[in-house]
Amino acid sequence: xxxxxxxxxxxxxxxxxxxxxxxxxxxxxxxxxxxxxxxxxxxxxxxxxxxxxxxxxxxxxxxxxxxxxxxxxxxxxxxxxxxxxxxxxxxxxxxxxxxxxxxxxxxxxxxxx
Amino acid sequence: xxxxxxxxxxxxxxxxxxxxxxxxxxxxxxxxxxxxxxxxxxxxxxxxxxxxxxxxxxxxxxxxxxxxxxxxxxxxxxxxxxxxxxxxxxxxxxxxxxxxxxxxxxxxxxx
Numbered sequence: 761x762x763x764x765x766x767x768x769x770x771x772x773x774x775x776x777x778x779x780x781x782x783x784x785x786x787x788x789x790x791x792x793x794x795x796x797x798x799x800x801x802x803x804x805x806x807x808x809x810x811x812x813x814x815x816x817x818x819x820x821x822x823x824x825x826x827x828x829x830x831x832x833x834x835x836x837x838x839x840x841x842x843x844x845x846x847x848x849x850x851x852x853x854x855x856x857x858x859x860x861x862x863x864x865x866x867x868x869x870x871x872x873x
Numbered sequence: 874x875x876x877x878x879x880x881x882x883x884x885x886x887x888x889x890x891x892x893x894x895x896x897x898x899x900x901x902x903x904x905x906x907x908x909x910x911x912x913x914x915x916x917x918x919x920x921x922x923x924x925x926x927x928x929x930x931x932x933x934x935x936x937x938x939x940x941x942x943x944x945x946x947x948x949x950x951x952x953x954x955x956x957x958x959x960x961x962x963x964x965x966x967x968x969x970x971x972x973x974x975x976x977x978x979x980x981x982x983x984x
Contacts, residue, residue: 803962803974805971816971851917859971859972860907862917864916864917
C-alpha cells in the first residue's frame with residue numbers, strides 16, 4: 761500500500777486566496793483525521809471523519825476552514841479566504857480502528873503570504 | 874484543560890548513550906498515552922502506546938513508562954544510534970475521541 765497520500769506537498773499562496781488540500785487515505789481505513797502543526801501551537805486535531813461522516817469538528821479554528829469527505833478514498837480541507845496565520849504543515853491521517861492507530865501522511869506545507 | 878509538556882525542546886547526545894525523554898500532562902484522567910516519532914518532512918509514526926492501566930511498554934531498544942498519578946511519562950532509548958535522530962512527540966487521549974500532543978523533543982544523536 762502506498763500509505764496516506766497528500767497533495768500538494770507544498771503550497772504557497774497569497775492572502776485572501778482559496779486553498780484546497782487533498783488527502784487519499786489508506787484503502788479500508790474507516791477513519792480520517794486532519795491536523796495542523798505550527799511551532800507555536802504544536803500539532804492540533806482539526807476534524808475527523810468516520811465512514812465519511814464528520815464526527816468532531818471542534819478543532820476547526822474558524823468558519824474559514826471547511827472539510828469534506830465525499831467518498832471513502834478522498835477528503836479535502838479548504839481554507840477560504842486564507843490568511844498568513846494559516847501558514848502551517850497540515851497532516852492527514854487514516855485509521856482502521858480509531859484515534860489510537862493512526863497512519864500519517866507526509867503533510868502539506870502551506871505558506872500564505 | 875489538558876496540557877502536555879515536553880522538556881527539553883532539543884537534546885544532543887553522543888552515539889551509544891542511553892537517554893530519557895520526558896513528557897508531563899496536567900490532568901491524570903487519561904485513557905492512554907502514546908509516543909510518536911517524526912522525521913523531517915514526514916508524518917508521525919507511532920512508537921508505543923500505553924493504556925492507563927499499564928505502567929510501561931517496550932519495543933526493541935525503546936521503553937515507555939507511565940505514572941498517571943503524577944502526570945508523567947518517559948521514553949527510554951537504549952544504546953542510541955544516529956538513526957534515532959528525530960523529533961519525539963508524546964500525546965494523551967483524555968478519554969473521548971480526542972488526542973492532545975506535546976510540542977516534542979528534537980533529538981540529535983552525535984556520531
